[in-house]
Amino acid sequence: MKRIPFLIYPLLLLLLSACEGIFEYHPNQIRLKDSEKNLTQKNLARLLAQAPGDTLRLLVMGDTQRFYDATVDFVDKANSIPHIDLVVHLGDISDFGLSQEFRWVHDIMKNLKYPYLTVIGNHDMLGNARTVYSEMYGAFNYSFVYGHTKFIFIDTNGREYGFNGLVPDLDWLQQQLTPEPDAPWTQAVVVSHVPPFDGDFDPQLELPYHQTLAQSGVVPLSLHGHRHSWQTETRYNDPSILYHVTTTVKERGFTYLKLWDGGYSLEKIDF
Numbered sequence: 001m002k003r004i005p006f007l008i009y010p011l012l013l014l015l016l017s018a019c020e021g022i023f024e025y026h027p028n029q030i031r032l033k034d035s036e037k038n039l040t041q042k043n044l045a046r047l048l049a050q051a052p053g054d055t056l057r058l059l060v061m062g063d064t065q066r067f068y069d070a071t072v073d074f075v076d077k078a079n080s081i082p083h084i085d086l087v088v089h090l091g092d093i094s095d096f097g098l099s100q101e102f103r104w105v106h107d108i109m110k111n112l113k114y115p116y117l118t119v120i121g122n123h124d125m126l127g128n129a130r131t132v133y134s135e136m137y138g139a140f141n142y143s144f145v146y147g148h149t150k151f152i153f154i155d156t157n158g159r160e161y162g163f164n165g166l167v168p169d170l171d172w173l174q175q176q177l178t179p180e181p182d183a184p185w186t187q188a189v190v191v192s193h194v195p196p197f198d199g200d201f202d203p204q205l206e207l208p209y210h211q212t213l214a215q216s217g218v219v220p221l222s223l224h225g226h227r228h229s230w231q232t233e234t235r236y237n238d239p240s241i242l243y244h245v246t247t248t249v250k251e252r253g254f255t256y257l258k259l260w261d262g263g264y265s266l267e268k269i270d271f
Contacts, residue, residue: 030099030132036106039118040138046115047086052147057083059114059269060255062090062193062225063248064105065123070249071108077271081256084114085146090225090246091121091193097129102136121193121226122157122200141169143176148261150185150218152176156192156209158202165204168192170212177216186261188218195224195245197235210236221264223257230268 094101140155231245256267
């Protein structure tokens with residue numbers, strides 16, 4: 001059976017809505033089903049119910065925006081790869097920050113065989129999208145431990161706050177990077193949308209962000225999206241931390257990340 005291109009789904013949904021008498025629906029209204037709320041908590045529960053192995057396997061993708069067909073193809077490709085622990089969406093779930101855009105993307109991503117977690121992107125903060133993201137996914141900053149690794153998801157969309165010196169929240173980040181006594185994790189991976197060397201990152205916090213990671217002594221890797229291209233390099237004359245930027249799904253690519261205690265590997269995957 002030939003698949004209907006996902007780009008025409010918005011039109012079909014609009015036509016169907018006429019039958020329900022909801023042409024008065026405003027694009028900034030938030031109408032979420034219970035199944036579309038608190039997705040971070042729900043996917044974390046799925047993840048933490050799994051038994052992590054010595055090597056963690058993640059697929060890292062992002063910037064879905066209006067690229068619905070590409071996102072469908074990503075899900076198909078992801079589901080063909082066995083033994084994945086988690087899929088990470090690096091932000092810009094939406095393009096214009098409309099609640100329906102978030103719903104369309106989740107309608108695709110929910111077909112993953114694996115749990116998926118998100119970090120908020122700058123396009124996910126347009127209009128009332130911050131409220132949409134909060135209701136649909138949850139907190140902008142959160143962390144969890146899975147196996148030997150702590151994962152820290154943090155809002156780095158400094159421009160959306162007028163470069164007020166508060167985003168990213170480096171005090172919170174430093175607290176998250178401080179191991180508790182007898183902590184089960186030995187390393188941390190930080191995940192955000194905007195990389196520190198991008199013009200949308202608060203410039204007064206660029207070097208302090210790196211210093212926070214470096215001084216913790218537990219972060220080998222910082223993961224980002226936003227740039228719609230690949231970029232993998234060390235920065236600030238410090239080889240201890242690798243900054244990896246994953247391209248957009250529009251470019252038909254994502255990262256296959258393997259993590260073990262004291263090491264990692266990154267593979268760029270085309271689909």
